[in-house]
Amino acid sequence: xxxxxxxxxxxxxxxxxxxxxxxxxxxxxxxxxxxxxxxxxxxxxxxxxxxxxxxxxxxxxxxxxxxxxxxxxxxxxxxxxxxxxxxxxxxxxxxxxxxxxxxxxxxxxxxxxxxxxxxxxxxxxxxxxxxxxxxxxxxxxxxxxxxxxxxxxxxxxxxxxxxxxxxxxxxxxxxxxxxxxxxxxxxxxxxxxxxxxxxxxxxxxxxxxxxxxxxxxxxxxxxxxxxxxxxxxxxxxxxxxxxxxxxxxxxxxxxxxxxxxxxxxxxxxxxxxxxxxxxxxxxxxxxx
Amino acid sequence: xxxxxxxxxxxxxxxxxxxxxxxxxxxxxxxxxxxxxxxxxxxxxxxxxxxxxxxxxxxxxxxxxxxxxxxxxxxxxxxxxxxxxxxxxxxxxxxxxxxxxxxxxxxxxxxxxxxxxxxxxxxxxxxxxxxxxxxxxxxxxxxxxxxxxxxxxxxxxxxxxxxxxxxxxxxxxxxxxxxxxxxxxxxxxxxxxxxxxxxxxxxxxxxxxxxxxxxxxxxxxxxxxxxxxxxxxxxxxxxx
Numbered sequence: 001x002x003x004x005x006x007x008x009x010x011x012x013x014x015x016x017x018x019x020x021x022x023x024x025x026x027x028x029x030x031x032x033x034x035x036x037x038x039x040x041x042x043x044x045x046x047x048x049x050x051x052x053x054x055x056x057x058x059x060x061x062x063x064x065x066x067x068x069x070x071x072x073x074x075x076x077x078x079x080x081x082x083x084x085x086x087x088x089x090x091x092x093x094x095x096x097x098x099x100x101x102x103x104x105x106x107x108x109x110x111x112x113x114x115x116x117x118x119x120x121x122x123x124x125x126x127x128x129x130x131x132x133x134x135x136x137x138x139x140x141x142x143x144x145x146x147x148x149x150x151x152x153x154x155x156x157x158x159x160x161x162x163x164x165x166x167x168x169x170x171x172x173x174x175x176x177x178x179x180x181x182x183x184x185x186x187x188x189x190x191x192x193x194x195x196x197x198x199x200x201x202x203x204x205x206x207x208x209x210x211x212x213x214x215x216x217x218x219x220x221x222x223x224x225x226x227x228x229x230x231x232x233x234x235x236x237x238x239x240x241x242x243x244x245x246x247x248x249x250x251x252x253x254x255x256x257x258x259x260x261x262x263x264x265x266x267x268x269x270x271x272x273x274x275x276x277x278x279x280x281x282x283x284x285x286x287x288x
Numbered sequence: 289x290x291x292x293x294x295x296x297x298x299x300x301x302x303x304x305x306x307x308x309x310x311x312x313x314x315x316x317x318x319x320x321x322x323x324x325x326x327x328x329x330x331x332x333x334x335x336x337x338x339x340x341x342x343x344x345x346x347x348x349x350x351x352x353x354x355x356x357x358x359x360x361x362x363x364x365x366x367x368x369x370x371x372x373x374x375x376x377x378x379x380x381x382x383x384x385x386x387x388x389x390x391x392x393x394x395x396x397x398x399x400x401x402x403x404x405x406x407x408x409x410x411x412x413x414x415x416x417x418x419x420x421x422x423x424x425x426x427x428x429x430x431x432x433x434x435x436x437x438x439x440x441x442x443x444x445x446x447x448x449x450x451x452x453x454x455x456x457x458x459x460x461x462x463x464x465x466x467x468x469x470x471x472x473x474x475x476x477x478x479x480x481x482x483x484x485x486x487x488x489x490x491x492x493x494x495x496x497x498x499x500x501x502x503x504x505x506x507x508x509x510x511x512x513x514x515x516x517x518x519x520x521x522x523x524x525x526x527x528x
Contacts (some may be wrong), residue, residue, distance in 0.1 A: 032311060044306070048519075111527045122402075130342050131348075132337070132341045134341070139527060159348075160348050160505045161345040165423070166427070168426075169424075175366075177361075197434060197437055200437040200441055214502075219502070220445075224444060231505075232506035236513045239524040239525075251515075259505070273313055
């Protein structure tokens with residue numbers, strides 16, 4: 001795809017969608033386009049524009065400040081510790097399938113972790129619950145080893161399918177933790193009731209533990225049992241942060257810009273609703 | 289090629305599902321297919337690809353465990369049990385249940401037809417028996433163990449090491465008192481409205497506001513990552 005076309009394509013799609021939304025909404029009512037979703041479309045347009053704008057600035061060499069995230073910095077230290085101890089790094093990309101964005105975030109972080117383990121020749125173990133995740137994780141780990149010039153060190157069975165059942169998977173991974181005593185356990189992705197079973201076992205095994213999930217109900221368990229925890233959005237930022245690539249960091253800045261807009265929108269909404277004049281405002285954000 | 293094709297597929301599938309979200313699903317997309325059909329078609333492709341990937345999962349579990357058994361490495365007996373379990377669950381469930389089923393004529397020329405109730409996944413089959421009396425109780429046991437893990441994690445989390453941890457401990461004690469009937473009765477000794485205040489201010493106030501903050505941040509992060517993947521900016525999920 002030519003570079004110029006690639007640059008203008010996303011903007012074109014956004015403009016066309018907005019134009020269609022307004023044009024058809026007037027002519028056909030809700031028969032073609034769902035007008036009640038216009039607020040989502042506007043937010044999507046602003047979001048996409050912000051990400052593309054910051055990405056362009058990053059490409060042009062503009063310095064973008066990203067705050068330090070202790071949990072992500074600890075990943076490199078954890079792999080270093082495993083190297084010194086001669087023990088493996090255990091990475092769990094959650095227990096959801098590839099259709100879950102948290103799993104994709106986990107797989108992205110796995111790529112960065114695999115590059116570090118390849119660099120130091122540290123053994124890596126990645127148990128997975130779904131065959132699709134197995135295929136993706138094997139591809140990512142192999143690619144990372146190839147890119148680091150360590151294709152010979154890559155062990156295909158470092159990424160292994162262990163069980164399809166939630167607690168069978170947990171039992172297997174807990175067994176691995178107690179038998180192999182990995183120096184570092186990294187949990188990145190979607191976790192459910194097994195989060196504490198895994199993290200407490202890892203804690204008992206004496207491993208340094210770093211967790212990241214976007215599920216607020218599992219965060220207290222990870223915070224209680226792990227050394228570092230990435231909360232919510234930090235999970236999605238981790239792969240970009242670890243890559244140190246300005247292009248990806250631009251995407252993070254775009255996200256921060258939208259967050260500022262949303263914070264302002266929430267403050268305005270809170271004031272209007274408190275004054276009992278906010279019905280029209282809250283209706284703007286209702287999506288059917 | 290290995291990078292370009294997945295990016296194009298991700299862009300087309302992602303853009304299609306995003307754009308059609310704004311259109312009436314009953315509208316005709318092309319020929320007689322509606323937008324709803326198109327969306328379902330994309331999702332069905334995902335299921336089909338997952339079906340093929342299942343073979344990779346079986347190959348992985350057999351290869352890793354068979355190698356450990358053949359080398360008699362540590363814990364080889366458990367790995368042998370894993371292998372036996374995989375086949376004990378899979379083979380009887382895939383066997384034909386009647387002579388008319390695919391391969392049924394051949395199977396029931398070897399085995400007595402009265403054994404047919406053992407195969408498939410219906411009630412009383414080998415698969416059902418293993419699931420009901422082995423798999424399910426083991427899963428429930430694992431889940432039940434969570435209570436002990438919560439106790440040990442809570443003990444560590446609630447140690448009053450500094451001001452913040454002490455605040456956490458006090459809040460946890462108040463919430464735990466409010467959650468149990470005896471505790472609630474104790475709180476009502478001080479004021480009849482105390483349990484309602486705890487519910488309103490701690491659970492509905494601090495707790496919900498913090499959770500919503502995390503959820504909004506996570507949703508933005510997920511949306512941002514999805515957009516970066518659709519637009520081809522984020523390629524880290526391919527190891528790039």
